[in-house]
Amino acid sequence: MRIATYNIRFDNPGDAPNHWDNRKEVVANLIKFHGFDIFGTQEGLHHQVEYLKKHLPQFEYVGVARDDGRQKGEYSAVFYNKEKFKLLESNTFWLSTDTSKPNIGWDAALPRICTWAKLKDINNGNQFFVFNTHFDHVGTAARQKSAQLILNKIKEYSQNGLPVMLLGDFNVDQENPAYYLLENSSELKDCFNAAQLRYANNGTFNSFDISKSSDRRIDHIFVSESVKVKKYGILTDTYHNRYPSDHFPVMAEIELRY
Incomplete structure (x- = not known):
C-alpha cells in the first residue's frame, strides 16, 4: 500500500498568492496521481478536509479539530480508501498530561493532537493501526514528551502485535532528540x-x-x-512555478508482514 503524510497548510488569507483556493485542486489531484491509499493531513481546517473528502470520493477520514474536539481549529486527519479498507475503531488524543480533552501540554504554544485509526484490509482481512500527529512548533519539552506519549499509546493499542504506521509533521528534523526517541525506539523505524x-x-x-x-x-x-x-519519496511537485503547500508530501510504499 502507499501511505503518505501531508501538511496541507491551513487556509490563511495572508498566504496570497498561495492561499487555499489557488491550491486546493492541485492538492487533491496530487493525491490522486500518486495513488495514496492512506494519508494523514496536518493543519487542514474543517472546510479543507471536507473539500478533500468531496473531491476524493473513494476516501473517508477520521479525526476532530484540536481547539474544541469537534470542528474548531486544525485537524490531524487520517484519510483512507474506503474501497480498500474498513474502519474498525478510531479516536483522537491531546498531546498533554490530560489526553482526553482540548488543552495545551507542557511548554507548547498551542493545543496539539494525535488521531488514530484501526483499519482492516477488505481484501485479505489484515488489521493495522495508523497514527497521525502534528507536534508543537515552539515547545522543546512538548515535542519530546509528545514523542514518548505516542510511543506509550502505540504500545498500549498494539499489544497484539498489529503493524503500526505513524505519520506526521513533527516540527523536528532528523538530528533532533525527539526524532531520535522515535527512530531509536523498539517500536518504530523511519521509512x-x-x-x-x-x-x-x-x-x-x-x-x-x-x-x-x-x-x-x-x-x-x-x-x-x-x-x-x-519505496520512500519526498514529492516536490509544482504548478506554475509554485508549490501546492509549504510542506512537501512524504510517501512510502510498504508491505505489511505478520
Whole structure:
C-alpha cells in the first residue's frame, strides 16, 4: 500500500498568492496521481478536509479539530480508501498530561493532537493501526514528551502485535532528540532509512519559496519493525512555478508482514 503524510497548510488569507483556493485542486489531484491509499493531513481546517473528502470520493477520514474536539481549529486527519479498507475503531488524543480533552501540554504554544485509526484490509482481512500527529512548533519539552506519549499509546493499542504506521509533521528534523526517541525506539523505524528505494532530493519544508532548499526533514513516516518499506519519496511537485503547500508530501510504499 502507499501511505503518505501531508501538511496541507491551513487556509490563511495572508498566504496570497498561495492561499487555499489557488491550491486546493492541485492538492487533491496530487493525491490522486500518486495513488495514496492512506494519508494523514496536518493543519487542514474543517472546510479543507471536507473539500478533500468531496473531491476524493473513494476516501473517508477520521479525526476532530484540536481547539474544541469537534470542528474548531486544525485537524490531524487520517484519510483512507474506503474501497480498500474498513474502519474498525478510531479516536483522537491531546498531546498533554490530560489526553482526553482540548488543552495545551507542557511548554507548547498551542493545543496539539494525535488521531488514530484501526483499519482492516477488505481484501485479505489484515488489521493495522495508523497514527497521525502534528507536534508543537515552539515547545522543546512538548515535542519530546509528545514523542514518548505516542510511543506509550502505540504500545498500549498494539499489544497484539498489529503493524503500526505513524505519520506526521513533527516540527523536528532528523538530528533532533525527539526524532531520535522515535527512530531509536523498539517500536518504530523511519521509512527514509528503511526503504529499499529512496527518492528524496530535498527536505520537507519549503515555505512556498521555490528558490530555497534544505536537507531538513520535519515531516516523517515511521512504521513498526515488521513492516517492509519498498519505496520512500519526498514529492516536490509544482504548478506554475509554485508549490501546492509549504510542506512537501512524504510517501512510502510498504508491505505489511505478520
